Amino acid sequence: MIINAGLYSFKLHTATQQALINANTIYGDAPNVDRADFSISLKTESYIRRWIRPQIKFFADASSPFKPMPRSQAYPLLEWGMNWCISAHVFDHLLLHAAVLVKNNKAIIFPALPGSGKSTLSAFLGLSGWTVYSDEMAVIDFQTYTVRPLYRPVCLKNNSIDIIEKRFPTATVTPRCFDTIKGTVAHVKTLKWSDYARLESVPIAAVVFPQYEKNAQTSITLVNQTDTFQYLVDNAFNYHVLGETGFCALSGVLEKASTYSAVYSDLADIASFLDNEVCSQ
Amino acid sequence: MRGKMKIAFLADFITGRSHLSEFTDETWSLLLSVLRESKLLAAAYFAYYESDKTSCIPHWVWRHMQSAAKLAERQKKQVLFECTQMSAILEAEGVTPVFLKGAAYALAGTANSQGRFLNDIDVWVKREYLLKAEAALLSAGWKHEEMTEYDDHYYRDLAHELPPFFHPIRGTVLDLHHNLYLPISGKAPDINLYTHASVLCAKGRVFRREAMVLHSVIHLMLNEDVSRGFRDLFDLHLLLSAPDSSELIERTVALAEQDNKLFELGCCFYMLRLFFNTAVPDPFALNLLRGSWQTYLCKHIYPNAVVPDHSALTHGVTKFAKYVVYWRGHILKMPIITFLKHVVVKSCLGIMGLVFGKDSART
Numbered sequence: 001m002i003i004n005a006g007l008y009s010f011k012l013h014t015a016t017q018q019a020l021i022n023a024n025t026i027y028g029d030a031p032n033v034d035r036a037d038f039s040i041s042l043k044t045e046s047y048i049r050r051w052i053r054p055q056i057k058f059f060a061d062a063s064s065p066f067k068p069m070p071r072s073q074a075y076p077l078l079e080w081g082m083n084w085c086i087s088a089h090v091f092d093h094l095l096l097h098a099a100v101l102v103k104n105n106k107a108i109i110f111p112a113l114p115g116s117g118k119s120t121l122s123a124f125l126g127l128s129g130w131t132v133y134s135d136e137m138a139v140i141d142f143q144t145y146t147v148r149p150l151y152r153p154v155c156l157k158n159n160s161i162d163i164i165e166k167r168f169p170t171a172t173v174t175p176r177c178f179d180t181i182k183g184t185v186a187h188v189k190t191l192k193w194s195d196y197a198r199l200e201s202v203p204i205a206a207v208v209f210p211q212y213e214k215n216a217q218t219s220i221t222l223v224n225q226t227d228t229f230q231y232l233v234d235n236a237f238n239y240h241v242l243g244e245t246g247f248c249a250l251s252g253v254l255e256k257a258s259t260y261s262a263v264y265s266d267l268a269d270i271a272s273f274l275d276n277e278v279c280s281q
Numbered sequence: 282m283r284g285k286m287k288i289a290f291l292a293d294f295i296t297g298r299s300h301l302s303e304f305t306d307e308t309w310s311l312l313l314s315v316l317r318e319s320k321l322l323a324a325a326y327f328a329y330y331e332s333d334k335t336s337c338i339p340h341w342v343w344r345h346m347q348s349a350a351k352l353a354e355r356q357k358k359q360v361l362f363e364c365t366q367m368s369a370i371l372e373a374e375g376v377t378p379v380f381l382k383g384a385a386y387a388l389a390g391t392a393n394s395q396g397r398f399l400n401d402i403d404v405w406v407k408r409e410y411l412l413k414a415e416a417a418l419l420s421a422g423w424k425h426e427e428m429t430e431y432d433d434h435y436y437r438d439l440a441h442e443l444p445p446f447f448h449p450i451r452g453t454v455l456d457l458h459h460n461l462y463l464p465i466s467g468k469a470p471d472i473n474l475y476t477h478a479s480v481l482c483a484k485g486r487v488f489r490r491e492a493m494v495l496h497s498v499i500h501l502m503l504n505e506d507v508s509r510g511f512r513d514l515f516d517l518h519l520l521l522s523a524p525d526s527s528e529l530i531e532r533t534v535a536l537a538e539q540d541n542k543l544f545e546l547g548c549c550f551y552m553l554r555l556f557f558n559t560a561v562p563d564p565f566a567l568n569l570l571r572g573s574w575q576t577y578l579c580k581h582i583y584p585n586a587v588v589p590d591h592s593a594l595t596h597g598v599t600k601f602a603k604y605v606v607y608w609r610g611h612i613l614k615m616p617i618i619t620f621l622k623h624v625v626v627k628s629c630l631g632i633m634g635l636v637f638g639k640d641s642a643r644t
Contacts, residue, residue: 034306039314
């Protein structure tokens with residue numbers, strides 16, 4: 001099958017039945033395409049490990065960038081492998097490790113701090129009227145400094161799966177995979193293809209560093225642009241290759257974007273701030 | 282997808298001989314995957330970027346070719362920086378380094394240096410200066426990769442290079458050579474024939490062109506690992522397609538004759554004509570290949586062995602050819618008794634590592 005993820009497509013040669021079912025759940029409404037930017041597969045290399053503690057390995061072309069994982073974790077491995085393909089091979093855009101949420105034609109970039117609740121916030125906003133351009137990477141145009149959409153799900157981890165399922169009982173969520181390197185994970189679909197097909201590149205209005213803290217009052221602080229620049233450089237996938245082009249793109253983004261740090265415990269409260277203060281029309 | 286693409290199709294594409302307008306999206310998808318795996322995607326960009334055929338390449342393919350070219354150019358920049366640094370470190374100790382393979386192509390600005398991915402830097406110094414050069418590099422912050430005592434002995438006493446170095450901050454990997462092939466093999470080149478009249482480029486010294494070509498031939502033909510063989514052959518095609526190529530070819534044949542490497546050169550000439558239609562002489566007409574075994578290797582084994590390891594290109598015959606080259610490469614490296622001892626020791630260390638953990642094999 002060819003997985004049509006919008007900006008990029010992936011020819012999946014072999015995979016487990018469960019991974020195919022999940023891929024169909026997430027990407028099944030996207031139109032069929034013949035082109036594939038990347039050739040990928042999920043395979044078991046060792047004959048023994050097909051039967052004893054079964055393992056699966058991700059391949060991009062004939063190379064395997066990751067160690068094998070338990071067969072039951074095939075779908076998360078597939079999604080992470082697809083992320084790897086883009087981050088390791090794409091140098092015609094600046095790629096930042098961040099989620100991107102859009103409202104009123106304004107994008108907010110949420111750089112990825114481990115344990116910051118970025119994906120929970122992405123899923124919550126994505127299912128509450130915002131558009132998730134990406135949960136994992138911001139794809140930024142060198143010339144226009146706008147961000148482009150990817151047709152990908154949000155990867156929820158551990159407690160956030162329950163939070164989102166409870167709040168949005170009709171949301172499309174893949175079955176949980178337990179004991180992965182990120183704990184229990186499930187992928188939630190926040191966009192239909194019919195909505196994705198209408199999306200365009202949008203300018204970046206803000207960079208927000210979210211930090212979930214239990215029982216915390218929502219507090220918003222302006223962040224120094226130099227520190228933000230350095231943080232984004234450190235968390236870019238391809239800045240080291242782009243050099244001057246990457247520097248100019250990032251400078252261009254930060255010239256027009258506000259930069260905040262946001263501590264929160266209430267998803268609705270932080271959503272309200274982003275709605276009213278950052279993305280209001 | 283086994284056997285879905287012929288190697289000639291790949292060769293035609295990277296030499297600009299394909300009818301691109303006939304390609305479907307499916308063809309482009311497969312080609313993209315094959316080029317990526319063969320490490321030729323960036324080279325393909327440079328093969329087409331000034332051509333009027335670019336308009337026949339779909340944008341979604343072209344952007345990947347451009348991306349690959351950006352990565353290759355970034356690597357080239359880094360390698361040129363490392364060459365400058367290394368020349369300064371070694372020359373301060375009175376050691377003159379000569380850069381080899383990818384680094385040499387980048388320094389000399391040869392046609393094949395455009396879009397060529399670089400894994401490591403290979404540099405040659407005179408054997409008597411080897412330890413001095415090692416000490417200079419270590420004191421300048423370079424480190425050796427961790428390895429077993431046996432592997433360390435293998436490099437220092439049997440191989441043609443020291444254990445690999447790496448730079449802990451920049452991540453660059455460096456191989457410091459004193460020859461181009463293992464002296465214990467009895468097939469190591471007479472190194473003076475190669476280092477003679479080396480050329481000083483802006484950022485480092487390299488072999489003169491015919492020595493550069495013949496080193497590339499030796500690297501391809503004497504190694505057991507030919508997974509990058511097709512890329513190496515494409516290097517040779519571009520090196521030997523330069524404007525002064527007829528004189529270069531004559532000088533390369535003369536050097537191969539002096540160093541007893543006529544079979545290796547002849548086999549490469551055969552493959553260059555077969556795959557790329559390169560303007561090199563017919564090795565049979567020049568009598569470069571002698572005997573039925575050499576002819577068999579040249580016509581049936583090497584052209585199949587150098588096929589990139591991609592499931593669209595490989596099949597039973599290529600796998601058999603790669604197997605033959607793998608064992609030929611190992612057997613050529615050292616006398617058979619030394620080789621058998623080497624295999625036994627490596628196997629024992631491997632088993633010890635599996636049973637008792639990797640650290641047990643380090644002592």
